[in-house]
Every structure is written in C-alpha cells, then in structure tokens.
Amino acid sequence: MQHKLSSPHERAATPDHGNGNLWVETWPVLRRRKLLILGCGIVALVAAQLSTGRGTPEYQAVASIRVDERQSQPPLQDVVRLSSGNSRSAVANNISTEMQMLQTRSLARSVVDSLGLRTRVRAPAGVARSSIFSEIAVSPEGERGEYAIERTARGTVELLDRTSGASLGRIGPDGRIEAPGASMRLASTAAQHPRIEFDIVSSDAAARALSGAVEVTRQSRDTEIIEVRYRGTDPELVRDVTNALVTQFIEERNQSSSHSTLSTVGFIRAQISGIETRLAAAEEALRAYRESAGVVSVQDQATTEVRQTADLVAQHNVIEAERVALARVLNYAEVNRSSNTDNTTSSSYRDLVAFPSLLRNQAVSSLLSSLNQVEDRRADLLARRSPSDHDVMILTRRAEEIEQQLHTVAVGYLQGLNSQAAALDGVLASSNRKLGQIPEKEMRFAQLQREVTGLEQVYEQLQARLKEAEIAGAAEDVSVRLVDAAMLPTRSLPTKRNLLLALSLVVGLAGGVGLAFVRELKDGSVRTRGDAQFAVGVPVLGMIPRFGHPRRRFYQSVRTLLHPRTKGLGSGQSSDSTAIIPAATGEAAERAYAADAYERLHTNLLYAHVRNGCRVVVFTSALPGDGKSTSAANFALALATRGLRVVLIDADLRRGSLSTVFRVPRAPGLTELVSDEKRSSESTRTVYAAGSGQLDLVPTGELPAHPTQVLDSPEMSALVETLRARYDLVVVDTPPLNVVSDATVFNTAADAVVMVARAGVTPVEALIYAGEVARNAGMPLVGTLLNGIDFERDASYDPAYRWYSYGKAYYTEVGS
Structure with a gap:
C-alpha cells in the first residue's frame, strides 16, 4: 500500500485524510499529546483541591412566614377579583409583592443597624463573632475602616489602624473599644487570639451583602408560606440575621x-x-x-x-x-x-x-x-x-x-x-x-x-x-x-467537593485537549517522510531511530558504535569511551540496531544517481541541532565496522564537535592538514569501532579566523582528492546551510550531499530554504536523512513508522 506524501500545510488544511472519520483524525493527536493533556488535568485537579481545601464552611438558616389576604379590606379584594377574573392570581400577586418587600434595601439596612452587621471579623477565620465581641454598636454615620486588636510584648492590648499601622489607643481591662463611629466590647474568649482583625464597612455595602446572601422563595404554588434563607460562615449570626429579617418585616407590615x-x-x-x-x-x-x-x-x-x-x-x-x-x-x-x-x-x-x-x-x-x-x-x-x-x-x-x-x-x-x-x-x-x-x-x-x-x-x-x-x-x-423561626444550624452546607474536583478534572482535560490541538496546528516541524521530501525535493534515503537517554542522546548514539578504546594514530594517545546503553537492550543488540539504520543509508546512496561512485559524502543540515554531526559520525562508524576504509572529516571550522564526541584533541587537525599535508599522520586519529573495524578521524584543528577561505582553497580540494584515492569512503561533516555558506564550497568535491533533518525539531520552512541554497550552489543533493524518530510515538504521523518500530525488539531478541 502506498501512502500519499504531503506537506504539513496540506495536512493541517485537510481535516479528512481519506478515512472519512473524525475520530480517526483526532485520536492520533490525543495520543501524541497525552502527557500535555494529562498534565493540564492534573494541574486543574490540584488547583481545585487546594481551593476547596482552604474554604471556610458555610451555614444556612431558614425561617417561614405565612402571608394571607388582608381581612380589613374585603370590598377591595372583590373588585380585584372581578377585574382579573381569577382570585388565585390576586393571591399570587400579593405573595410576590411581599417576597419583593422582603428583599428591599430599606429592610436590609434596618437589620444591619439592629445587629451591627457593619462590623466584619476578618481574622481569625471561621470563629463566631460572638466569641470576639460581646457588644457591638455602630452608628449609621460611622466611618469605614480596617482595624486590628493586637497583644503587645508588654502584655497590653492595643487597637491598630491596619491601613496606616498607627495605634489608636490601648484597650482597658473592661474590653471596651472606641473606634471612629463605633463602640464594642471584647468577649472573654477573645483573649485566646493574639491578633484580631475586623473591618467597619459602609451601610450600603453591608445592606448589599445582606441582600445578596438572602434567598426568598415560596414553599409551593398552592400554599401561602414564604421561606427566607440566609447563608454565612458564622452559624450564630446566620440564625440571628434570619430571625431579625422576618421579625423586622412583620413589624414594619403591622x-x-x-x-x-x-x-x-x-x-x-x-x-x-x-x-x-x-x-x-x-x-x-x-x-x-x-x-x-x-x-x-x-x-x-x-x-x-x-x-x-x-x-x-x-x-x-x-x-x-x-x-x-x-x-x-x-x-x-x-x-x-x-x-x-x-x-x-x-x-x-x-x-x-x-x-x-x-x-x-x-x-x-x-x-x-x-x-x-x-x-x-x-x-x-x-x-x-x-x-x-x-x-x-x-x-x-x-x-x-x-x-x-x-x-x-x-x-x-x-x-x-x-x-x-x-x-x-x-x-x-x-x-x-x-x-x-x-x-x-x-x-x-x-x-x-x-x-x-x-x-x-x-x-x-x-x-x-x-x-x-x-x-x-x-x-x-x-x-x-x-x-417557624430560624434555628441554630449545626451542620455546614455541603461544598460539593467531589463534584467540583470532577468538573475541574474535566475542564483541565478539555483545556489540555484544546492546547494539544493548538500546538498541533502551530507545529511546523518535519514529522514524516512526506514533510522532508516536500521541503527538499529529494527522496528520504534513511530514517534513524531515537535511542538512548534524552539528555545524552548525541553522545550515546555515537558511542554505541565505538569500541571501548579509542587511540590517536600519530600521538599514540588513547581515551576510554564506554557506550551508554539503555537497560532494555543489550550492548550487541543496541549496536546492531544503530548500525543497521546507517547501513541502509549507505545502500540507498549506492543506488542513488550520484557521480564518481559515491566516494565523498557531505553531511549538512538547515540549522544547528538537527543531528548532522551525529549522523555523519554514526554513518562512518557503521561502515567502518563492515571493514571499509573510512575517514571522517570535521569540516565545521566554526564550532566542530567531533573531537569532543570521540574524546580526542581538537588540534592538530584539518586546519593544519590543509596548510601542510605532511602533517597527515599527526592530524589523523584512529577510532576503533565495535568489532574489528577502525575509523580515521580528522578533527577541526585550531579554529581559523576565516573558515570559508580555508575550505575553499586549492589545498582543500587537493586534500579531498588525496583522501578519495586512499579511502573507500570520505565522510565530511559541514556547518548548517542556513547559518553559513561553508558547506557550499563542496559543490564540486562532493559526490553526494545528504541533508539531515531532526523529526519534530527542524522547521519545514528552514528545510525548504536549505534545499534552495543547496540547489542554487550546485551541490549534488541526493537525499535527506530523517533522524531522531520515535517510531512508536510518531506512528500517528506516518503509518510506515510502526513497521520500523519492530526493529528494536527484533535486535533485542537476537542480542539476547
């Protein structure tokens, strides 16, 4: 079965890829972004847990009153019935009017003044106001303020203005407090708290808060009983406010x-x-x-x-x-x-x-x-x-x-x-x-x-x-x-904590799904073979799996193919390079799995339309971090294990890293070898690959001030021809095309140029530009190498990946 290769833009703009099922298109996105979705759900769940855990319990008191028709005005009621034609409608209107009167601001102000509700205890939280103040009297014209009662180190109790921090005086033994426009007395239990914070709000604010917390409902359509509910954090105050509200209403109505x-x-x-x-x-x-x-x-x-x-x-x-x-x-x-x-x-x-x-x-x-x-x-x-x-x-x-x-x-x-x-x-x-x-x-x-x-x-x-x-x-x-008068509530209102947690989890997961689709739409990186072929215009010659620890992936991918001992030919120096192999596989299985991926690349290069028999292969990329140095090193090592004479040249004279990977000195190297070909022995290092193969490495040498002049010199061209005659394969690691033009100087010396891209990292637009640069320079660009592929995760992008994922298990069984 052949799969159509398309660009990321085509994939994003086409909601249906031929399956005709929205779920078929949605499920891969959810599977790829499962960690993001689960993370959003966990964050929302934890946030809901923290918010519900710190909440102060609320209480509710209920009082019931009965509203009948006024008996002192029967003629008027008769007229209303005659005009409306429905006596029950007149009763309903009367009850609706009384329910509205129960929620008027004037009634709320009367309750606020009678109970001193302008005084609000802020700290300690969850403590009844009666345990702090035994008496409260606030004048309607009293000023607003934020105050604190604090016990000093000398044992005295002072009244403080929380806004300015100024002391408003000491509180006497009788506990009498005189604040601007307010007078109150501390309860005997207030001494248990080292600091008490309270506010005096305006009458309008207190009345609005009271009206907002009052709920007036009719018990049923067939009864004339009205229920008044009030909720708050202080159970005693909740009871007192409810009773004061209905009592004041009845008194005003009488x-x-x-x-x-x-x-x-x-x-x-x-x-x-x-x-x-x-x-x-x-x-x-x-x-x-x-x-x-x-x-x-x-x-x-x-x-x-x-x-x-x-x-x-x-x-x-x-x-x-x-x-x-x-x-x-x-x-x-x-x-x-x-x-x-x-x-x-x-x-x-x-x-x-x-x-x-x-x-x-x-x-x-x-x-x-x-x-x-x-x-x-x-x-x-x-x-x-x-x-x-x-x-x-x-x-x-x-x-x-x-x-x-x-x-x-x-x-x-x-x-x-x-x-x-x-x-x-x-x-x-x-x-x-x-x-x-x-x-x-x-x-x-x-x-x-x-x-x-x-x-x-x-x-x-x-x-x-x-x-x-x-x-x-x-x-x-x-x-x-x-x-029925309001009773002291003994149980707090149910917080519906489990429901809130479930809703938070659902909202978090939904937000994660939305974020996953947003990231998916904004993801312009190379993901599939079709993406790479669309961007560069040449076939994909190799696909390299992602293996090893994510933080040490670059070094491990090379050292997996290395012999435990690496020596320099000229100097006789040696360095240990032990490969870091995942616990899931053995050393031989990991080495064989990695080598096979690069041998496929070599085989495809041999059958590609290249000049001069594909003796000089140049590796380049669009941007740094695409894995070109890793791919070039592993490619050279994989062919060296087959007994081929291979030389690896680090031609990135700006920030070459192969000397660090193989743990050999940077100099002498390519720079010295170009200037003096007689220094070939000391400028070349021998790296022993796993098994019986060995690889010659030419590091960068001392980094020159003008790298392009060194690479574009006649001496460099002559050196390449010399190495072509001496080795079966010359592998050259060059800088990224989109950053510098150093790689374009190999347009005539190279038999084949391989463009390296990292799955999920390299932007498609950058790869398109790199392909244009290579073609404009006349470089023999024969194909792309897609590396860093997680065949199991990325199978949702390209169905062919799932068949490649069997390779690792296969080599593991063989190695064991």
Missing part, C-alpha cells in the same frame, strides 16, 4: 397596616364633617322655602299625580346634575392624572365621595379608602426618599391601579346615568303635557326634601364605615405571621 387604618379613619371623619355641613345647609334651605312659600301640607296642595310628576322631575334633575358633575369630575381627574407626571399631588378621584350613589357602592368606597391609604404611605416615603425609590415606585403603581379601577366603575356608572336620564326625558315629556299646571313651589319643595333625605342616608353610611374602621384598627393584623 405598622403599615396600623397607619393605613388610622389614615382611613381620618379620611372618613373628614368626609363626615363635610356631609354634616351640607346636610345642615339643605335642612336650612328646606325650612326657609317652607316659610317663604307657605307650604304646610303636601297632601292638601297636590294630587297623587302631581307628587309622581314632581318625583320624576326631581329624580331627573338629580340624575342629570349627578351625571354632569360626575362627567366634570372624571374629565378633571383625567387631565390632572396626565399632568401629574411626578406623582407628587393627591389623586383627584377623591372627589368621587361627593356622589352619594357612588359612595353607597361598597366597592367604590373601599377603593377610595385604599387609594387614600396608598397615597398617605407614598407621601410619608416621599418625605424621606426620592420618587425613583423602589418602594415609592411600588406604591405609585398600586395607586395607579386603584385609580384605573375607580375610573372603570365611574365610567360605567356615568353610562347608567345617561341611560336613566334619557328614559326619564321620555316619561317627563308625556307627563308635562298633562301637568302643565303643577305648582312650581310644590316641585321645589319635593326637590329640597329629597336632597335632605339623600344626605341623611350618606351620613348614616359614613358613620357605619367609621365604626368598621375603628374596629379594624383595634384588632391585630394576622395576615402575616411567623410560622
């Missing part, structure tokens, strides 16, 4: 109900006073008319028909007058309502009380009373708050709802008056033709008498309403009552 009742009583008394004045005036007018008209007995002055006609006329006039007046009042109320945008003036719908017919309507009377109560509460709040305050806006909306209900009832009543007036017009038109002679004074008397009677009825109704209001004010409001 005060509001009492104030509303008193307002209703005052309103009714004012209306009674007005009706009394009007009734007295009507009776006086009736008495004066009797005296002036001489009316003594109605029966003697008019017939039954006259009385009926007079009644009709009086009724028509009353209806007409009431209709006109009601229309005027409605018009005035609408105009006043549209112009009263700031909602600061009282409602004009209060004038509806002047209409006895409407006042006799129990719903209208209740609505007017409710409107008066709401406006009185809103006026009381406006004296202390702005119109945009949340509580004021709630009352404003409630007043608008009542006004709308009054408007609806009044409009309906006006329409009824219009119909009655039209009907009476027809009856009176017929009666007037018959009773054209009815005395006007009799009709006037009947009208005055009817007005007196109507005012008397209204007066009696108002007196009855006044008694009802006074009774309601004397009775206790039980529409809101405490069901």
Whole structure:
C-alpha cells in the first residue's frame, strides 16, 4: 500500500485524510499529546483541591412566614377579583409583592443597624463573632475602616489602624473599644487570639451583602408560606440575621397596616364633617322655602299625580346634575392624572365621595379608602426618599391601579346615568303635557326634601364605615405571621467537593485537549517522510531511530558504535569511551540496531544517481541541532565496522564537535592538514569501532579566523582528492546551510550531499530554504536523512513508522 506524501500545510488544511472519520483524525493527536493533556488535568485537579481545601464552611438558616389576604379590606379584594377574573392570581400577586418587600434595601439596612452587621471579623477565620465581641454598636454615620486588636510584648492590648499601622489607643481591662463611629466590647474568649482583625464597612455595602446572601422563595404554588434563607460562615449570626429579617418585616407590615387604618379613619371623619355641613345647609334651605312659600301640607296642595310628576322631575334633575358633575369630575381627574407626571399631588378621584350613589357602592368606597391609604404611605416615603425609590415606585403603581379601577366603575356608572336620564326625558315629556299646571313651589319643595333625605342616608353610611374602621384598627393584623423561626444550624452546607474536583478534572482535560490541538496546528516541524521530501525535493534515503537517554542522546548514539578504546594514530594517545546503553537492550543488540539504520543509508546512496561512485559524502543540515554531526559520525562508524576504509572529516571550522564526541584533541587537525599535508599522520586519529573495524578521524584543528577561505582553497580540494584515492569512503561533516555558506564550497568535491533533518525539531520552512541554497550552489543533493524518530510515538504521523518500530525488539531478541 502506498501512502500519499504531503506537506504539513496540506495536512493541517485537510481535516479528512481519506478515512472519512473524525475520530480517526483526532485520536492520533490525543495520543501524541497525552502527557500535555494529562498534565493540564492534573494541574486543574490540584488547583481545585487546594481551593476547596482552604474554604471556610458555610451555614444556612431558614425561617417561614405565612402571608394571607388582608381581612380589613374585603370590598377591595372583590373588585380585584372581578377585574382579573381569577382570585388565585390576586393571591399570587400579593405573595410576590411581599417576597419583593422582603428583599428591599430599606429592610436590609434596618437589620444591619439592629445587629451591627457593619462590623466584619476578618481574622481569625471561621470563629463566631460572638466569641470576639460581646457588644457591638455602630452608628449609621460611622466611618469605614480596617482595624486590628493586637497583644503587645508588654502584655497590653492595643487597637491598630491596619491601613496606616498607627495605634489608636490601648484597650482597658473592661474590653471596651472606641473606634471612629463605633463602640464594642471584647468577649472573654477573645483573649485566646493574639491578633484580631475586623473591618467597619459602609451601610450600603453591608445592606448589599445582606441582600445578596438572602434567598426568598415560596414553599409551593398552592400554599401561602414564604421561606427566607440566609447563608454565612458564622452559624450564630446566620440564625440571628434570619430571625431579625422576618421579625423586622412583620413589624414594619403591622405598622403599615396600623397607619393605613388610622389614615382611613381620618379620611372618613373628614368626609363626615363635610356631609354634616351640607346636610345642615339643605335642612336650612328646606325650612326657609317652607316659610317663604307657605307650604304646610303636601297632601292638601297636590294630587297623587302631581307628587309622581314632581318625583320624576326631581329624580331627573338629580340624575342629570349627578351625571354632569360626575362627567366634570372624571374629565378633571383625567387631565390632572396626565399632568401629574411626578406623582407628587393627591389623586383627584377623591372627589368621587361627593356622589352619594357612588359612595353607597361598597366597592367604590373601599377603593377610595385604599387609594387614600396608598397615597398617605407614598407621601410619608416621599418625605424621606426620592420618587425613583423602589418602594415609592411600588406604591405609585398600586395607586395607579386603584385609580384605573375607580375610573372603570365611574365610567360605567356615568353610562347608567345617561341611560336613566334619557328614559326619564321620555316619561317627563308625556307627563308635562298633562301637568302643565303643577305648582312650581310644590316641585321645589319635593326637590329640597329629597336632597335632605339623600344626605341623611350618606351620613348614616359614613358613620357605619367609621365604626368598621375603628374596629379594624383595634384588632391585630394576622395576615402575616411567623410560622417557624430560624434555628441554630449545626451542620455546614455541603461544598460539593467531589463534584467540583470532577468538573475541574474535566475542564483541565478539555483545556489540555484544546492546547494539544493548538500546538498541533502551530507545529511546523518535519514529522514524516512526506514533510522532508516536500521541503527538499529529494527522496528520504534513511530514517534513524531515537535511542538512548534524552539528555545524552548525541553522545550515546555515537558511542554505541565505538569500541571501548579509542587511540590517536600519530600521538599514540588513547581515551576510554564506554557506550551508554539503555537497560532494555543489550550492548550487541543496541549496536546492531544503530548500525543497521546507517547501513541502509549507505545502500540507498549506492543506488542513488550520484557521480564518481559515491566516494565523498557531505553531511549538512538547515540549522544547528538537527543531528548532522551525529549522523555523519554514526554513518562512518557503521561502515567502518563492515571493514571499509573510512575517514571522517570535521569540516565545521566554526564550532566542530567531533573531537569532543570521540574524546580526542581538537588540534592538530584539518586546519593544519590543509596548510601542510605532511602533517597527515599527526592530524589523523584512529577510532576503533565495535568489532574489528577502525575509523580515521580528522578533527577541526585550531579554529581559523576565516573558515570559508580555508575550505575553499586549492589545498582543500587537493586534500579531498588525496583522501578519495586512499579511502573507500570520505565522510565530511559541514556547518548548517542556513547559518553559513561553508558547506557550499563542496559543490564540486562532493559526490553526494545528504541533508539531515531532526523529526519534530527542524522547521519545514528552514528545510525548504536549505534545499534552495543547496540547489542554487550546485551541490549534488541526493537525499535527506530523517533522524531522531520515535517510531512508536510518531506512528500517528506516518503509518510506515510502526513497521520500523519492530526493529528494536527484533535486535533485542537476537542480542539476547
């Protein structure tokens, strides 16, 4: 099976490589980056473990209150039910309103002031505030500050300002502390702590914190029970705050109900006073008319028909007058309502009380009373708050709802008056033709008498309403009552630690997967044979596995092929070079495995299209660290073990490293040999390879000031030709092409040039540029050598790697 060779850019831009399965493409990435993914997961898990381990336990207290409909205003509730068509919806709205009132900032400020919640203990953490302070009193205008109580070396206790570090005075034996705007007393158990830190925050900050920690919920949709929850780190304070919150709410609601009742009583008394004045005036007018008209007995002055006609006329006039007046009042109320945008003036719908017919309507009377109560509460709040305050806006909306209900009832009543007036017009038109002679004074008397009677009825109704209001004010409001008070919590809230750890692990692994794909997309290094062939444009002649300890890979790869003893020919010096072999393999197996990889390279070079029989082979690379010196040394040693006469030249006259690898002196070497060919014996070292082979090594010698001039000299060309004739193979290690141009001088002397690249290290772009440099210089570039391959790990990049990975196990079995 042949695999298509492509560039990293093509691989990155092509999500599907022919398998049609996303998992097939994703799994290799996850396998290659498994250490990165596991590392991210472990880091996230450890971070979550540390954060959850240092957390302070939290406690929660719950109190329950029952909210019923107000029993003092049944007519108003009837009107609401009629307008909405659903009594349970009205109850739900009432409970929702009370739940909102439980979370108002004004209620939170009251609890903050009553419990001194502006004082917060910072250290020691997890200690109840009552064990630090037995008394706390903070004025609403007190300044904010950060303080500390510390016991000095002399045994005294001082109050310190943590911000400035200044001492604010000593604390006396009674434990009384006087801070700016605050006074408190230390508890007897506070002496256990050498240092106590506490803050005094602003009222707004404390109220916001309290509102944020309070949760108000309804127990269920079918019950009128509200549950108030508060959570914190101090169990005693959690209980006290919850109880104070519900107690303060009930007290404020009772005060509001009492104030509303008193307002209703005052309103009714004012209306009674007005009706009394009007009734007295009507009776006086009736008495004066009797005296002036001489009316003594109605029966003697008019017939039954006259009385009926007079009644009709009086009724028509009353209806007409009431209709006109009601229309005027409605018009005035609408105009006043549209112009009263700031909602600061009282409602004009209060004038509806002047209409006895409407006042006799129990719903209208209740609505007017409710409107008066709401406006009185809103006026009381406006004296202390702005119109945009949340509580004021709630009352404003409630007043608008009542006004709308009054408007609806009044409009309906006006329409009824219009119909009655039209009907009476027809009856009176017929009666007037018959009773054209009815005395006007009799009709006037009947009208005055009817007005007196109507005012008397209204007066009696108002007196009855006044008694009802006074009774309601004397009775206790039980529409809101405490069901269950908060108890001292004995268990902290579950922290869901295991769930947090699991989520942290999942998030860490997900982040690791994301980071793995990011690194994979940004990885522009050579990974496969296709990458190398795409970059250089020549075939891959060899693939060298990665073996040995990662920190000593360069030296070990060479010493694996070395004999334990290395000698210099000319000087007779010797040095020990023991190979570092992994524990998984034996020495012979490691040596055979490494040698075989380089023998494959030699075989491919022999069959490549090279000139002069491939006697002079130059190794170069794109960048330093690609492994060219290692590859050149191992290539020479591998062929030397086969009995070939091989010479290895270190032509990197800038930073050659072969003398260090083989542990031989750097000089004399190539520099001296080029200048004086007679020094060949002392400039060449003999390295004994494993087995019976040996290798001649020419180190760099003294590093010259101008390396390119030395390498490009006629003496260098002559030296190469001399070595070509003397040895079966001349291996030359040259500097990287992308760094310096020293390697290009071998364009004519070399039979073959091998470009070395390290898998996972050499950038593809650098390799492309090196190939262009070699071709532009006319170098006989015949192939690339891909080294440092981890066949097991990199098999996900190139499927052919997995077959090469069997080689190590094969040689291990043979060696054993």
